[in-house]
Each structure stands twice: as C-alpha cells, then as structure tokens.
Amino acid sequence: MLEAGLDKLFSLSGRDGEVLMTWIMELLEGAMRFLQHPLTYYFVLYSLLAGLFRIKNERNSFYTKVEVIYEDLVFTYTKGLFAGLIVSAAVILMGISLPVGMIFLIGAATAVLSFFFRFQWLSAAFIMGLAFAASVLIMTFAQDSLPSFLKGIDQLNIAVFAILIGILLIAEGWAVYRTGHLRTSPSVLKSSRGLPIGSHTANRLWLLPLILFVPGGTLTSVFSWWPVFEMNGQSFSLFIVPFFIGFHQSVRGSLPKESIQVTGKRIIWLGGITLLIACGSIWWTPLAFAAMVLAIGGRVFLIIRQKMNDRSAPFFFSKKDKGLMILGILPKSPAEKIGLKVGETITKVNGSFVKTTSEFYEALQKNRALCKLEVIGLNGEIRYAQRATYEGEHHELGLLFVEQQKKKGSQAV
Structure with a gap:
C-alpha cells in the first residue's frame, strides 16, 4: 500500500x-x-x-x-x-x-x-x-x-x-x-x-x-x-x-x-x-x-x-464543622483509584465520624482489611467509596485536607 x-x-x-x-x-x-x-x-x-x-x-x-x-x-x-x-x-x-x-x-x-x-x-x-x-x-x-x-x-x-x-x-x-x-x-x-x-x-x-x-x-x-x-x-x-x-x-x-x-x-x-x-x-x-x-x-x-x-466569594476550601473536605489528591494513589474528587467531603471512615486528620487516621486503623468512606459528593448527595487494604500496603490514601498545624498547613493522609 x-x-x-x-x-x-x-x-x-x-x-x-x-x-x-x-x-x-x-x-x-x-x-x-x-x-x-x-x-x-x-x-x-x-x-x-x-x-x-x-x-x-x-x-x-x-x-x-x-x-x-x-x-x-x-x-x-x-x-x-x-x-x-x-x-x-x-x-x-x-x-x-x-x-x-x-x-x-x-x-x-x-x-x-x-x-x-x-x-x-x-x-x-x-x-x-x-x-x-x-x-x-x-x-x-x-x-x-x-x-x-x-x-x-x-x-x-x-x-x-x-x-x-x-x-x-x-x-x-x-x-x-x-x-x-x-x-x-x-x-x-x-x-x-x-x-x-x-x-x-x-x-x-x-x-x-x-x-x-x-x-x-x-x-x-x-x-x-x-x-x-x-x-x-x-x-x-x-x-x-x-x-x-x-x-x-x-x-x-x-x-x-x-x-x-x-x-x-x-x-x-x-x-x-x-x-x-x-x-x-x-x-x-x-x-x-x-x-x-x-x-x-x-x-x-x-x-x-x-x-x-x-x-x-466565601472560602470554598476551609475547615468544616462536619467532615473533612478534600483539598487535593495525590496522583496514582488509592484515593484516586476509588474515585474520590477534590471538593468532596468525607464524613465517616469505617463507620466513625471524622472531623480532623487524627480522627481520620484512627478510624482507618479500626479495620486494616477494608477502608469504607461515607462521602458527600459534589452534587450534595451522600455516596460510599470503599477499597480493600492489603498487608504491607502503605496506610496513606493520598488525601490532602485543610487543617491547622503547628508548623505547616496540612499533611497527606
């Protein structure tokens, strides 16, 4: 040809x-x-x-x-x-x-x-x-x-x-x-x-x-x-x-x-x-x-x-009274793979209410085999996202939140 x-x-x-x-x-x-x-x-x-x-x-x-x-x-x-x-x-x-x-x-x-x-x-x-x-x-x-x-x-x-x-x-x-x-x-x-x-x-x-x-x-x-x-x-x-x-x-x-x-x-x-x-x-x-x-x-x-x-305009990404709003997501992280999006708010982790990153981390440790999240989506509706966790896998999901820290603004969780 x-x-x-x-x-x-x-x-x-x-x-x-x-x-x-x-x-x-x-x-x-x-x-x-x-x-x-x-x-x-x-x-x-x-x-x-x-x-x-x-x-x-x-x-x-x-x-x-x-x-x-x-x-x-x-x-x-x-x-x-x-x-x-x-x-x-x-x-x-x-x-x-x-x-x-x-x-x-x-x-x-x-x-x-x-x-x-x-x-x-x-x-x-x-x-x-x-x-x-x-x-x-x-x-x-x-x-x-x-x-x-x-x-x-x-x-x-x-x-x-x-x-x-x-x-x-x-x-x-x-x-x-x-x-x-x-x-x-x-x-x-x-x-x-x-x-x-x-x-x-x-x-x-x-x-x-x-x-x-x-x-x-x-x-x-x-x-x-x-x-x-x-x-x-x-x-x-x-x-x-x-x-x-x-x-x-x-x-x-x-x-x-x-x-x-x-x-x-x-x-x-x-x-x-x-x-x-x-x-x-x-x-x-x-x-x-x-x-x-x-x-x-x-x-x-x-x-x-x-x-x-x-x-x-009022601040969109700020500390919330109910849940943790996602400010950022690390690429190729577990959070990205389960479909979480910037601007969504996580209210529960493994059945526990969370308002701080420390509470978020503690809730993750309750079930080392499964991570189940209750999320308020961008449309205002509640949805659920979950992912199995495996032995030896890094505990971090790759989420960035807004929270007061002593030295810096926030940490990856």
Whole structure:
C-alpha cells in the first residue's frame, strides 16, 4: 500500500508534481526552523523551573509534592498541540503571512515577558501587543538601519496582524477551558483571621506549533481563491514556529474547574469580538488598532475581574464543622483509584465520624482489611467509596485536607 502511494506520488508530472514537491520541501524546512528556534528549548528549562517552584510550595503546605517535576514539562509540550493545529489550519486557509522580522519580534516579546515569571503575562494579547509596539518604535527611530533579522516589518499588514491576534486569543481561551483546570496545585494559606484555607493555583504553559507564511520564497498560490490576503509577489516561505501561551489563576472561592472554565469562556468571547473587529479593518484600517487595544485591555480586565470575584466569594476550601473536605489528591494513589474528587467531603471512615486528620487516621486503623468512606459528593448527595487494604500496603490514601498545624498547613493522609 505504501509502495502504491509512492508510485502515485512520483507519477505526478508537470506542474502538479513540482508544486507538491515544493510544498513537501517547504514543510521539511519549516520543521527544521521549528527545531532550530531557541524558544523550543528555552521553555523546556522554564517548565522544569516552574515545576521546581510548584513542588517547593506544595512541600511547604503538605510535607510532600503532589505532582512530579516533569508533569509541568509534559503538560507544556503536549496539551497545546491540537490548539496549534487549529490555528495553523486557519492561517493556511486564510493565507495569513507575517514578515520574518515580526516573527523575530514575537519570539523576543515572549522571552521578555517570561523573564518576570508571571504566567498571565504570556497571554497572546500581551505577546502580540508588545511585538507590535516594538515594531512601531523600531520603524519610528531606526527605519533607515534595520538589521537583516527585522526584515520586512515595514510591510506588515495591520489588518492581518489584528486578525491573527483574535484567532490566537480564541485558541488561548479554548486551551484554558479544556485543560487549564487539570492537575492544579493545592496549597494552604491563612485568612485575615489567621485560619487555614485551601487554594488551588494553575500556572500553565502551552506550546502551539504555528504554521506561518513569510513573503518571498518558492511557494506560490495553488487556487484562484487562495490566499485570501494578498502576499507580496504571490510567493512565500513556510515557517513552523513555537508559540507559547501562559495562564495563571488562583482559586479560593470555588472549585478550580468551575472558576477556570468560566475564565476560558470569557477569553474565547474576547477573542471572538476582537476577531470580528479585526476583520472589519480589512475595509477600514483604524479598526485594527481598536481590535488590538480591545484584546490587551480586555485581557487585563478579565484578570482583575477574576481576582476580585474570587476574593469576594466565601472560602470554598476551609475547615468544616462536619467532615473533612478534600483539598487535593495525590496522583496514582488509592484515593484516586476509588474515585474520590477534590471538593468532596468525607464524613465517616469505617463507620466513625471524622472531623480532623487524627480522627481520620484512627478510624482507618479500626479495620486494616477494608477502608469504607461515607462521602458527600459534589452534587450534595451522600455516596460510599470503599477499597480493600492489603498487608504491607502503605496506610496513606493520598488525601490532602485543610487543617491547622503547628508548623505547616496540612499533611497527606
């Protein structure tokens, strides 16, 4: 079957065969550019460092880490691939192109914003906005002496750039909605009254491999309707660039999944409105600047609004009068295997009521062969979870609770 496919490929003659081989070669060269891009490797170290800081904070609260250090790295380089494919498909269908100088400035803006280690600053709106501002400054003060790596920034299509910002914001919101709530990091803080409260933090990065076209090269238009946007000279090169998106959100007033998915929906709406206004700039250029201002200002507004809403809400993860609320669950632990979830409340263990971790542990020891839990689920209904325990098995279930300790917030039980 493979041989038949190859025979068909090489049997193409004339114009069709040349076009196909040209596209294949450009894709290979684009992949090489991706592998040669410094950000591809810079964010490997960045993700590992983020994992190290996360583990340090978790140990301060629970004496143990929740996830291994490599979890952040795996998340960064796998969870954004589908979003990158969707954006690339939109770019290809529309024929969006950027000068090579703007691709350099986008990478430089990403690196600069990452130095502050504030994940929310790595939003697509801020990265693209900073890159555009840098291009304006360069064109204002150094237009006559542009270095080769800034080639073409004076030919940037403002409408196309604004449209790309809208598309990237939609992809950012989609990534936040789909995966931003996964494996959030729990911690124990103190309220203004000195009482322990639980919090979940999402510090996330996504790699979006983007296919972008650059004016000038060996590729040309293959359809009468494509590219939608005019490219200089109707020839271009293909770049595959690593585009990184960051996200940060701390949640104290609700379940992390609910709060983060609400934020994701809001970002999608912001991206959609930005995209509509940007499309209008095809006919009236000032709308492109309005779209960029909206994207940046709207993203700042969403960050501030989420913080205010969360701080004004009553603490969700706090010590309860009845039972122990689950703040966190260690991966691959017995608690995860029997289906316990963050936010559920354990009221009984082996028939005994529990309100503290010491009572929880004592109840576990009453029956070394079986662990039976009475749980108030997220829907408010009571259910039961049980699991056989075996001789030599570690007594801990892998649960994290909020409880006052002398030195630290809580321990794994």
